[in-house]
Amino acid sequence: MKNSTQPQSSFKKLCRKLSPERKDSSSQRQHDNNGEDKNRDLEAVFAYMDANRDGRISPVELKKSFETLGEQLSDEEAEAAVRLSDTDGDGMLDFQEFSQLIKGDEKFTEEEKKVELKEAFRMYIDEGEECITPRSLKMMLKKLGESRTTDDCKVMIQAFDLNADGVLSFDEFALMMR
16 A cells, blocks of 8 residues: 555655665765765766756656656656655756655655655645545545545455544554555
8 A cells, every 4th residue: 555655655666666876875986985976876876867858857847757667657747746745836847856756755854754744744635624524535546546446445444443433533644654
């Protein structure tokens, strides 16, 4: 369920797949030459995804990069991945934002992680609601291209529903995402 509940996860997975430094992490590239190799790898992946060479990756470029590699990314996933990583609010990923995303959570403070989780959580709740219901989960999964029945969604929620109320609160969602 983790992949379908966090739009960003498939984006991270693809970027890590593209990045040579992730492929041969066992040798750690002879201690990374002070990070120069990592930056070159990230620059190469970024350049590959930045099709129009404007120094930013749009959701459309992100989606096309996935398609080129034989991976699927919905419009909603591409937009969510960019939105969740876009710190300057321009609707695109510059190299710095892209780099932060790929380098992972170790760079984020606990507060930044919580803000990111809340943004992801909000994508799964209906307007006016405070929790993820089977109905809202079904609707979001459909937007992400995954068709599930309401009963399937109830089962998915049950797996992480600590107080057995049939819905996921933010705290339950946060535990699930760890």
